[in-house]
Amino acid sequence: MTNSVLWYTTRGAGAVTLILLSSVVVLGILSTMRVQSRRWPRFLTTGLHRNLALMTLVFLALHIVTAVVDPYTNLGWAAALIPFSSSYRTLWLGLGVIAFELLAAIVLTSLVRGLIGHRTWRAIHWLTYAAWPVGVLHGIGTGTDTLSVWMLAITAGCVAAVGVAVFLRLTSGSADPLAGARTTFRVAVDRREAR
Amino acid sequence: MTRLLDAPDALTALPNAGKGLIDAIERSGLVGRGGAWFPVATKWRAVAERSHGQAVVVVNGAEGEPQSKKDRLLMTTRPHLVLDGAFLAARVLRAARIVLYIGERHDVARNAMLRALAQRTEPERRIVTVSAAPSRYVAGAETAAIHLINEGIATPTTAPPYPFERGVGGAPTLVQNVETLAHVALIARTGQAPHTVLVTLAGALKQPGVLEVEKGTTVAEAVRRSGGFTEPPRAVLVGGYFGTWVETQRALDLELDHGSMRRHDLGLGCGVIGVLPTSRSPVRETAGIMRYLAQESSAQCGPCFFGLRALADTCTRIAEGTSKPEDLKRLQRWAAEVRGRGACRHPDGAVIFLSSALDLFASEFANDSAYALRRTA
Numbered sequence: 001m002t003n004s005v006l007w008y009t010t011r012g013a014g015a016v017t018l019i020l021l022s023s024v025v026v027l028g029i030l031s032t033m034r035v036q037s038r039r040w041p042r043f044l045t046t047g048l049h050r051n052l053a054l055m056t057l058v059f060l061a062l063h064i065v066t067a068v069v070d071p072y073t074n075l076g077w078a079a080a081l082i083p084f085s086s087s088y089r090t091l092w093l094g095l096g097v098i099a100f101e102l103l104a105a106i107v108l109t110s111l112v113r114g115l116i117g118h119r120t121w122r123a124i125h126w127l128t129y130a131a132w133p134v135g136v137l138h139g140i141g142t143g144t145d146t147l148s149v150w151m152l153a154i155t156a157g158c159v160a161a162v163g164v165a166v167f168l169r170l171t172s173g174s175a176d177p178l179a180g181a182r183t184t185f186r187v188a189v190d191r192r193e194a195r
Numbered sequence: 196m197t198r199l200l201d202a203p204d205a206l207t208a209l210p211n212a213g214k215g216l217i218d219a220i221e222r223s224g225l226v227g228r229g230g231a232w233f234p235v236a237t238k239w240r241a242v243a244e245r246s247h248g249q250a251v252v253v254v255n256g257a258e259g260e261p262q263s264k265k266d267r268l269l270m271t272t273r274p275h276l277v278l279d280g281a282f283l284a285a286r287v288l289r290a291a292r293i294v295l296y297i298g299e300r301h302d303v304a305r306n307a308m309l310r311a312l313a314q315r316t317e318p319e320r321r322i323v324t325v326s327a328a329p330s331r332y333v334a335g336a337e338t339a340a341i342h343l344i345n346e347g348i349a350t351p352t353t354a355p356p357y358p359f360e361r362g363v364g365g366a367p368t369l370v371q372n373v374e375t376l377a378h379v380a381l382i383a384r385t386g387q388a389p390h391t392v393l394v395t396l397a398g399a400l401k402q403p404g405v406l407e408v409e410k411g412t413t414v415a416e417a418v419r420r421s422g423g424f425t426e427p428p429r430a431v432l433v434g435g436y437f438g439t440w441v442e443t444q445r446a447l448d449l450e451l452d453h454g455s456m457r458r459h460d461l462g463l464g465c466g467v468i469g470v471l472p473t474s475r476s477p478v479r480e481t482a483g484i485m486r487y488l489a490q491e492s493s494a495q496c497g498p499c500f501f502g503l504r505a506l507a508d509t510c511t512r513i514a515e516g517t518s519k520p521e522d523l524k525r526l527q528r529w530a531a532e533v534r535g536r537g538a539c540r541h542p543d544g545a546v547i548f549l550s551s552a553l554d555l556f557a558s559e560f561a562n563d564s565a566y567a568l569r570r571t572a
Contacts, residue, residue: 185493186350188331189339189350190347191299191343
């Protein structure tokens with residue numbers, strides 16, 4: 001009975017992680033687009049993005065720990081931390097480990113952003129665009145509930161939401177109201193060629 | 196008594212100078228002549244204690260202030276004096292490198308500096324490089340100079356880190372105006388405190404141009420030496436575009452010295468004294484300068500870029516008689532809101548200038564606003 005509780009927790013936490021992570025990605029994209037309205041100030045987007053990201057890690061930890069300690073799977077800690085080291089579903093679990101480690105790096109660098117500088121932080125934050133699809137593939141590939149109607153709906157909803165957000169980001173240009181003027185000024189005082 | 200523009204510019208051996216020069220500078224009370232009037236000794240000590248033989252000296256001859264001509268004149272006529280100051284700084288601060296940062300349109304000044312440099316010894320020449328400052332207002336700012344030398348783009352950056360902490364190539368850096376360095380050279384040679392100031396007289400004068408005046412010389416005397424007014428003056432702009440409009444009688448009595456100006460809550464800035472004739476509209480003149488300063492915002496900070504543009508637009512509307520009823524109040528409110536909201540001091544300088552215009556030309560601003568109201572009524 002305890003074993004099946006662990007197993008259900010792993011599956012449930014996995015599904016919740018997917019929903020939370022997709023929300024975080026969408027919110028992150030919306031914040032770069034400076035989306036706002038009367039009822040939705042911009043700090044709400046960034047605040048939610050931050051807090052949901054921390055919550056994602058909590059559910060991800062639950063997902064991983066319950067999977068490892070479940071005696072039925074017999075995975076071991078190495079399989080949870082070293083990609084493609086698991087004998088069980090090597091590829092799919094490996095993808096999950098990679099997604100987890102990328103997300104951990106992204107969250108940790110965000111917590112110490114003041115120390116590492118904006119440029120480094122941003123470069124690492126871009127890895128989200130790798131971590132999210134890898135995580136989704138892990139869920140589709142090894143998820144026990146992948147083919148159930150509700151899980152199909154969740155996965156499809158998450159992919160659609162992130163897809164739409166990325167599409168809008170790519171087509172909307174810069175949301176910075178100073179971007180045009182700043183570029184013009186920088187071009188006027190740029191002497192890189194002359195040196 | 197030695198004056199900058201009377202000093203011989205012949206190439207002579209550098210006077211011996213060590214850490215004692217910083218004390219001599221401190222005793223002389225020398226302050227930076229680029230416009231900020233910051234104590235030179237304080238700046239040098241900050242760089243010296245971090246240098247470890249790696250520091251960089253930037254000789255600032257950008258002179259981005261449109262009315263100012265004194266830095267150009269000094270570099271053109273006394274290049275060795277400026278270079279002496281730079282090499283003394285390099286020696287005292289144990290600097291590894293000197294960068295001459297000269298306005299790209301100041302050809303005569305740059306050529307004079309390069310000719311003088313070519314006459315120096317090989318070990319001296321080896322540590323000097325030359326960078327051209329874009330002819331924009333903010334390019335003369337310390338952090339903009341460092342940004343150009345490092346990355347080729349002359350926009351101001353946020354401080355801290357201050358130049359004395361992390362400047363050119365990441366090394367502790369001294370950015371010093373050319374006039375200041377020339378004074379350092381004289382202090383090292385004569386041991387005397389500098390007693391003159393370079394000023395640029397501009398506007399409605401018969402012979403506008405650069406003067407080297409004894410500290411304490413009145414504006415009236417400087418006007419007399421500039422041939423007098425061409426027509427009755429309306430007001431005097433003291434300290435250039437980041438300066439203050441002053442009523443003519445009061446301005447004529449002012450002494451051309453930063454300490455004396457400070458006691459009147461004024462600043463000499465880069466040393467520009469501009470005379471506005473009665474034939475020109477003060478509101479129109481203020482609007483024009485605000486337009487210029489708005490265009491010179493590097494568009495990095497919203498309050499500066501949008502704020503100065505809104506202020507310039509409003510001034511222009513009042514000058515053209517198309518203002519809205521609330522425009523005058525808006526100018527006052529926005530001026531207060533923009534202040535201190537930029538990464539550099541560009542918005543602050545512009546707002547100090549505008550506030551003095553709103554004070555001194557209150558009746559003109561009120562009249563021109565009222566004219567617009569009568570027209571629409």
